[in-house]
Amino acid sequence: MTKNIAVSLLFTLATVALLGFIWFGQTNDRLAATNLRQDALQLEFGQRNYEQYCATCHGLAGEGQGPGNRGASTLSDLQGRLGPGTEAFTRENGIQKKYGSLRNYVEAIISYGKTGTAMPAWKLQGMRDDQIKAIAAYVMSMQGGAITPAALESAKSWSATTEAGLPPTATPNEPPLDDPLAEAGKQTFNTYCISCHSKTDASGAGPGLAGLFGESGTKAFGTTLPNGNPVDDANVLDWIKNGGGGPGVGPDPQDGASYGAMPPQGQILSDDKILEVIAYLKTLTR
Amino acid sequence: MAVSPESKRKGFGGWLTEVSRSFFPSMGAREWRETLRGEPAPRPNPRMRVHSNSFWYHIRPRSLSEEATAWYYTMGLGWMSFFFFVLEAITGLVLMIYYSPSPNEAYATMTQIMNDVPLGGLMRNVHRLGAHFMVAVVILHMLRTYFTASYKAPRQFIWFTGMILLFMTLLLSFSGYLLPWDQLAFWAVTIGSSMADAAPGVGPAIGRLLRGGAEIGAGALLRFYLLHIFMLPMLTIIFISIHYYAVRKQEISPIHELFENKKPTKRKIPFLPDQVFFELAVIVVLTFAFIFINNFFWDAKLENHANALETPQHTQAPWYFFWLQGMLKLGDKIVWGLGIAGIIFGALFLLPYIDRNPSRRFKDRKFAVAGGIVSLIVFIVVSYGGLPAFGIQKVGSNELAVSYVPVEGEGRVMEVPFDQVPQEKFVYKVYYDAAVGDFKEGEFGVAEGPLPEALSPVFKEMLLELKHDVQKWAEYDVLFVRPTVTLTIEPWLYQQKTDAAEFSTAVDGLLQKRVTLDMEWTTAGYDAEGNLVETPEKSRYTQYKFLNRNGVVHVGDTEPRN
Numbered sequence: 001m002t003k004n005i006a007v008s009l010l011f012t013l014a015t016v017a018l019l020g021f022i023w024f025g026q027t028n029d030r031l032a033a034t035n036l037r038q039d040a041l042q043l044e045f046g047q048r049n050y051e052q053y054c055a056t057c058h059g060l061a062g063e064g065q066g067p068g069n070r071g072a073s074t075l076s077d078l079q080g081r082l083g084p085g086t087e088a089f090t091r092e093n094g095i096q097k098k099y100g101s102l103r104n105y106v107e108a109i110i111s112y113g114k115t116g117t118a119m120p121a122w123k124l125q126g127m128r129d130d131q132i133k134a135i136a137a138y139v140m141s142m143q144g145g146a147i148t149p150a151a152l153e154s155a156k157s158w159s160a161t162t163e164a165g166l167p168p169t170a171t172p173n174e175p176p177l178d179d180p181l182a183e184a185g186k187q188t189f190n191t192y193c194i195s196c197h198s199k200t201d202a203s204g205a206g207p208g209l210a211g212l213f214g215e216s217g218t219k220a221f222g223t224t225l226p227n228g229n230p231v232d233d234a235n236v237l238d239w240i241k242n243g244g245g246g247p248g249v250g251p252d253p254q255d256g257a258s259y260g261a262m263p264p265q266g267q268i269l270s271d272d273k274i275l276e277v278i279a280y281l282k283t284l285t286r
Numbered sequence: 287m288a289v290s291p292e293s294k295r296k297g298f299g300g301w302l303t304e305v306s307r308s309f310f311p312s313m314g315a316r317e318w319r320e321t322l323r324g325e326p327a328p329r330p331n332p333r334m335r336v337h338s339n340s341f342w343y344h345i346r347p348r349s350l351s352e353e354a355t356a357w358y359y360t361m362g363l364g365w366m367s368f369f370f371f372v373l374e375a376i377t378g379l380v381l382m383i384y385y386s387p388s389p390n391e392a393y394a395t396m397t398q399i400m401n402d403v404p405l406g407g408l409m410r411n412v413h414r415l416g417a418h419f420m421v422a423v424v425i426l427h428m429l430r431t432y433f434t435a436s437y438k439a440p441r442q443f444i445w446f447t448g449m450i451l452l453f454m455t456l457l458l459s460f461s462g463y464l465l466p467w468d469q470l471a472f473w474a475v476t477i478g479s480s481m482a483d484a485a486p487g488v489g490p491a492i493g494r495l496l497r498g499g500a501e502i503g504a505g506a507l508l509r510f511y512l513l514h515i516f517m518l519p520m521l522t523i524i525f526i527s528i529h530y531y532a533v534r535k536q537e538i539s540p541i542h543e544l545f546e547n548k549k550p551t552k553r554k555i556p557f558l559p560d561q562v563f564f565e566l567a568v569i570v571v572l573t574f575a576f577i578f579i580n581n582f583f584w585d586a587k588l589e590n591h592a593n594a595l596e597t598p599q600h601t602q603a604p605w606y607f608f609w610l611q612g613m614l615k616l617g618d619k620i621v622w623g624l625g626i627a628g629i630i631f632g633a634l635f636l637l638p639y640i641d642r643n644p645s646r647r648f649k650d651r652k653f654a655v656a657g658g659i660v661s662l663i664v665f666i667v668v669s670y671g672g673l674p675a676f677g678i679q680k681v682g683s684n685e686l687a688v689s690y691v692p693v694e695g696e697g698r699v700m701e702v703p704f705d706q707v708p709q710e711k712f713v714y715k716v717y718y719d720a721a722v723g724d725f726k727e728g729e730f731g732v733a734e735g736p737l738p739e740a741l742s743p744v745f746k747e748m749l750l751e752l753k754h755d756v757q758k759w760a761e762y763d764v765l766f767v768r769p770t771v772t773l774t775i776e777p778w779l780y781q782q783k784t785d786a787a788e789f790s791t792a793v794d795g796l797l798q799k800r801v802t803l804d805m806e807w808t809t810a811g812y813d814a815e816g817n818l819v820e821t822p823e824k825s826r827y828t829q830y831k832f833l834n835r836n837g838v839v840h841v842g843d844t845e846p847r848n
Contacts, residue, residue: 002324011570
């Protein structure tokens with residue numbers, strides 16, 4: 001019994017000492033380790049989400065344009081281009097004034113999209129806050145010159161293999177158009193139309209629209225719309241508003257591709273908006 | 287508390303005696319002195335006075351027969367399961383302070399517990415390993431009871447409540463699985479709750495009740511949490527009380543009944559203080575050992591955040607359900623998963639009523655003992671059959687991708703510390719050389735040759751393993767013909783400019799590397815007669831994964847943590 005008491009006492013002391021040892025051993029680097037680990041976890045999580053949701057347009061290495069070069073912004077070197085000290089950050093009504101910090105700006109863009117572009121409001125599509133934060137952290141880590149040339153090359157070949165058949169269709173950062181109506185139409189087009197229609201001859205889910213109002217018309221359907229009507233303002237307005245077409249309806253496309261039906265946009269776009277888009281479409285030449 | 291006649295002393299000594307007596311029933315200064323000297327208690331034992339009239343008297347006898355306390359007999363397994371139950375309750379209470387049962391919060395609170403909370407990681411380790419130990423100890427306790435025939439009359443009821451407690455233990459352990467809300471949790475519980483679905487008739491209803499919906503989500507997490515922290519522990523406490531009370535009533539089955547020529551021992555061991563101090567010593571030693579093991583030799587893993595869209599390659603139930611997994615491989619899930627398992631459990635519940643042989647002697651129970659041993663072997667074999675290692679058709683390319691660069695979790699490449707993976711672009715290729723008729727390795731573009739000296743040994747070892755695995759799978763998977771496997775490592779992202787000061791060179795600031803595993807092999811198939819025929823086409827499979835600096839390796843660690 002004396003032995004049992006001695007053992008109890010000894011091991012109680014040993015347990016206390018062990019706990020103390022673990023405690024003090026942890027406190028030395030607990031905070032540092034936690035921060036690093038959290039950062040790495042967040043980065044990895046952000047990476048996974050970025051690959052899933054963002055890389056299709058913004059590119060695997062944030063090089064922008066994405067497969068099919070649909071005009072998505074370049075994400076590398078956000079700090080250098082939009083961070084503190086840059087014009088975009090400090091100007092009147094700039095990022096600092098409106099959002100406080102670059103991170104807030106990035107998170108806001110991911111959450112609520114960007115007007116006039118195809119960037120969707122991910123938060124409204126059900127993306128969780130932690131995903132948004134992680135993606136923002138990952139995007140912010142793509143720094144100027146940080147993406148190696150090898151990585152960029154590799155990312156491009158990845159884009160080419162995964163999205164073969166979607167050649168570049170738009171020049172990045174197009175200069176503003178002179179005609180304000182057409183400029184407004186460009187914004188609308190980039191938001192609602194570009195996911196199917198390219199601005200060149202390249203075909204996506206819908207035909208490329210370059211040269212629609214030109215003399216020879218589009219590559220896909222020539223000078224008519226898929227329903228056979230000639231291309232003019234009224235017919236195009238009707239076409240966008242009410243949709244139509246689809247495989248087996250009207251003349252077959254001349255370029256041999258197969259296109260789905262045009263969904264009616266009348267519920268989404270007012271006539272004024274559609275007229276703006278038409279003004280913009282007139283600027284697209286082959 | 288009644289004042290004992292001996293404590294009439296005045297002054298400080300008298301006060302000390304009173305205080306001591308109020309905390310330790312009957313133990314005054316004199317009794318303590320005698321106890322510490324190891325002197326036997328006088329008769330009648332004054333140390334028992336209050337104790338013998340107290341609550342403890344009803345659950346612990348005033349003395350135990352020497353036979354019952356012999357370690358080689360019961361091995362204290364029942365006692366030890368209760369020890370683990372208390373350990374789980376204490377650590378569980380601590381974890382409960384920080385944990386939040388919501389899919390949005392659960393995983394974050396887990397990382398907080400593991401990283402931010404002082405001793406939080408230790409508490410989680412103890413809780414998790416304790417759960418495994420508790421299941422193991424309960425199973426061992428049942429085996430002991432079976433082989434010493436302690437379930438026989440008049441102790442049938444003890445066995446019956448013990449079976450209920452076995453169920454409670456399994457359910458407690460399993461319900462805790464979901465709480466971390468990581469991939470392991472999500473998929474193990476997906477399997478578990480779909481087993482409930484398989485039951486005919488009421489199955490889908492039970493499944494929905496468990497999950498709180500069609501899918502595992504917030505409802506399921508909350509339900510499992512409440513089961514785990516409230517309902518099951520409460521039921522367990524009730525059944526432990528019944529079980530213990532029944533043991534107290536019937537007493538532990540005497541060991542001398544097992545042998546023909548053994549005489550019963552009449553000697554008794556007083557509960558207080560002999561047995562109490564013995565148990566105290568065991569508790570303290572076990573606690574110390576458990577903390578020691580958990581801090582230095584074992585680490586509860588936390589996998590990635592639960593994701594319903596990414597199924598891990600090998601989802602498996604916890605080890606104590608391997609036997610069930612093994613049986614499910616044998617045939618129909620209703621017959622094998624529910625029918626046979628139901629019969630086994632039913633038979634175990636009714637064991638004392640099936641085995642009518644009243645004798646507890648080994649020589650009268652040859653059939654029962656042999657049957658027990660055979661069942662145990664079958665259990666182990668079927669459990670082995672339940673492992674993913676056994677009997678699952680595997681595809682070489684898939685297995686290589688999963689073990690080296692898995693989409694989910696950490697692969698073999700991630701086990702190499704980040705700093706020891708090449709900083710520059712590095713391409714390693716294993717290919718089949720038809721001229722030699724064997725696999726060769728080399729850097730891409732270099733036909734053959736030794737690996738560069740500059741590579742770290744850990745990384746080289748990983749490459750060797752890759753080569754070995756490629757050979758193994760080429761042999762094992764007949765459709766994976768003459769594969770060429772290329773492992774590419776390239777720098778991907780650098781540290782943010784603002785932090786660059788802490789790194790001496792740009793390469794040191796490397797934040798992320800990309801690992802790509804590219805496999806190309808000749809496709810083969812079976813013709814109408816069942817012969818293996820190679821086709822002219824080649825198959826290709828590529829998978830990549832990113833390595834993060836400090837993503838796997840902890841600060842100051844040179845070796846991976848798991």
